[in-house]
Amino acid sequence: MMKIKHIFIASFILLNFSCSNDNENSMNSMLWIDSERVSCIDVGEQTCYRIQENDVINENDWLLFYDGIEGFDEQYETGYTYKISVTKIKLKNPPADGSSIQYKLNKILSKELDE
Template identity: 55%
Template sequence: MKTSSILITISILVNFSCSSNDSIVNIESFWVDAQRVSCIGLVEQTCYMVQDSATIDENNWQLFYDGILGFDEIYEEGYRYRLSVNKIEIKDPPQDSSSLRYELIEILNKELHE
């Protein structure tokens, strides 16, 4: 019985020591424009145009090279979105990978833009 208690304790300690905090998470919100544009990161791709202001300034759009997990699959061109996302800073990312990952929390606003 004593041996099994020791093994359980060791197992718990190993699990906690192996689950190091390898990222920092911040919540952000920003606008995503109605059209993606051609851009070049490591390769030619399409990028979202975004801005993090409270209201949209037509002259303030910036290229956004990363994808947004949970949003990329449902994005519809022709609509502007206000998103709430988890911005995850990854410590020690793989080589040639972004040190940031974005995950959709919620679509705060979706409006048709012509």
């Protein structure tokens, strides 16, 4: 019985360390995605999202976003402004020519037709 208790305690400790490590490497964030992708140059010419991490959209605060958003790229439609919840994951071994952050869609919070 004592052996099972020790295994349970060791498992619990390891689980807590692995979970806290994940939390240190990821965080949730809210992004605005503009209704049009724009031409941009990274390694080569491509199209980029324009994003903001503000509470409300400020027309002067759009930033170019060179990467994709896992789970969102397939759903994006030109002409709509999106407010989305994402998880930002800090990559342990990022590619030399890429971002050190991976973005994953949690939820589309709003999708409004741009007028």
